[in-house]
Amino acid sequence: MELNNYEIIIGLEIHCQLKTKSKLFCSCPAEFEREPNINVCPVCLGFPGTLPVLNKRAIELALKLALALNCEINRKSSFARKHYFYPDLPKGYQITQYKEPLAYNGYLLIDNKKIRIRRVHLEEDSGKLIHTPKETLIDFNRAGVPLVEIVTEPDFRSPKEVTSFIEKLRTILIYLDISDADMEKGNLRCEPNISLRYNNLSSERREIKNLNSIKNVYQALEYEIEYQKNLLEKGERIERATLLWNEKERRTEIMRAKEEEEDYRYFPEPDLPSLIIDEEEILKIKEEIKELPEERKNRLIREYNLKEEFAEIIIKDKYLCDYYEDLMKLVKDKNLATNWLINEVLRVLNEKKIKINEFPLKITELATFLNLLSENKIPRGKVKEKFYQLAEKKIKIEDILKTTEIKQEKGSFTQITFSDIEKVIEEVLAQEKEVVEKYKKGKKGVIGYLIGEVVKKLEGKVDPREIREEIIKILEKD
Ligand SMILES: [Zn+2]
Incomplete structure (x- = not known):
């Protein structure tokens, strides 16, 4: 069976580092590309008995983004603990927003198509593992740095739509001056999830991590489409999984079977009060958003x-x-x-x-x-x-x-302006329609004749090389 009318379904989760001076829940500098483990304190190292204090600036920056993405703002949102055990997570849980996110129900237009935004919320980043051939080292400078997470609905139908969305989002982040939004530096991270649907057949969502450029996002999605399509054609089942993109071999590989949400044992963060946003705050932020x-x-x-x-x-x-x-x-x-x-x-x-x-x-x-x-x-x-x-x-x-x-x-200058040259070229091209046709059909050599005609009209006052460039520019544009 060959699949022709299959539908591509892609959703995105994006993490973006906010440009604040300090971390999300303590006063350590948020700058992390420094000597390892220098910007740390008992709070972001998860010592017992310490208490998180929410960074006000991070809220403002996240609100700016939420409003620019046409979201509704939750007047009351809350924080939760997401548990998992990994060496880069000192507390054994990450503070994030779960049931009540900061904002929800937004959209972004991509070539007049609405991509719905399910939610925008705040959370803290983890530390960083550094693998060397001998051992694995850990740097906690990044632990607790503020992130905003953007989750879209599965509204993308092609890899191109995904990359256009990321590019547009990145531009907005930079215009709002709330993030450096550099994928290669890891302060903008995209995790697409993708499945295919064909009649009543459909694959399970597979999520791709480790994508550090827009090009990689595009290639990884193209690869997955082919991969899943081939399996569906053979009638094989596709299991839910979390994948890594292997840039060298240009293929995805399974990192782990995807956890279910209950694996994280979310529960409300008891050490942080609800986050209340009033009308005045929203108006103030709206005023700060200048020109998108x-x-x-x-x-x-x-x-x-x-x-x-x-x-x-x-x-x-x-x-x-x-x-x-x-x-x-x-x-x-x-x-x-x-x-x-x-x-x-x-x-x-x-x-x-x-x-x-x-x-x-x-x-x-x-x-x-x-x-x-x-x-x-x-x-x-x-x-x-x-x-x-x-x-x-x-x-x-x-x-x-x-x-x-x-x-x-x-007084040795010719008085011919650029627009004079352009005018003459256009006259010649209009007169020599047949020659232009030949050029467009691939006989590039005829350009010499066109250049000659232009040179004659300009009485040899302009360098033919310049004329050649101008003619090519005009012909290649159409
Ligand atoms: Zn700290």
Whole structure:
């Protein structure tokens, strides 16, 4: 039997570390990437007779997230003990929220599809085991660091929807400034659970742990879909299990048969009172939530006449977005600057695998460069070369300014602007429809003819290499 119309059912559990100064129930610093076992005290080491005290800041940050995820806030929520025995858990239980979570019933839109959020709650992190070939070491710096857990309904129908959700959530966390949300550093952890349904046949949920990048989430889910589909086709049963993703061999492996909830023997935490949130608190937090990514995207489109596809790219990174808006205040030709940022600056970031805050050109420097460019004060054909030299710190913007002054005196500049070139290229492409067709069908060699036509019209004043790049950019876009 071959399964065709099977349905993929995926839900997500996400743990996210909150950016607080201290831990959730004691005053130890929440920073844990330090010398091992330095940020510990009797409370987070679980000594008998100690009492937890709830961190107010952690509540505020979790509330911010819950509101951004359109959740209802429980006016009264409570804490519980979740028991399990593992060396990284000093108390023998984890303090979490169980029957009465902080928030519930929210949603997040992914390409206009509603992904329902079942609950958002607070809990403490465990310590960290460090395995060496000889022995296993333990570091309790992380024990008690505040986490917010987000549980979705099983609303995802493809791995792509899952990764879009995680990306969007990560952007929101960074915009709200409540977490660093870095999967590789482990401060954002995703555990998808997946099953397949086919008529009345269905597999048991299998949960995947140990996923430290969005790429791994995607690959692990793709792998599980194939795996479960094959078993269902053979008519075999699929048992509930907790899996690990083996990144090297690109397959999942069973970590343990999944525990049932009763295995944890949850019971109310007797040392913490109920958490009461009043209307005033919620209003205060709502005011603190400034602009979420979606709102910012719409504003950028409105304010800067930005194309939606560009806005999508820019808002994904808050710092890039800040850079863009600051740049817009300084440049004369906003369209030119936008194109330059999207094409050239992002290319440098990708090539060097760096973030915008590591980009060597300051906003003022890039703005000066772009203003010179829009005034045709940089020799045509040298523009990109100069830009890359700047980005690699081989020259300074002052060097360009100097040469510009000299050349201006001599008056040796062609007065052709970027939009002139674009206009001519578009004219040529419109005239040479047949040639363009050939190019699109794979005869890439015909580009030489198109370049020649453009060069003729521009009377040879522009470097053909630059024309080639522009033509390719336009043709590949359609
Ligand atoms: Zn402590």
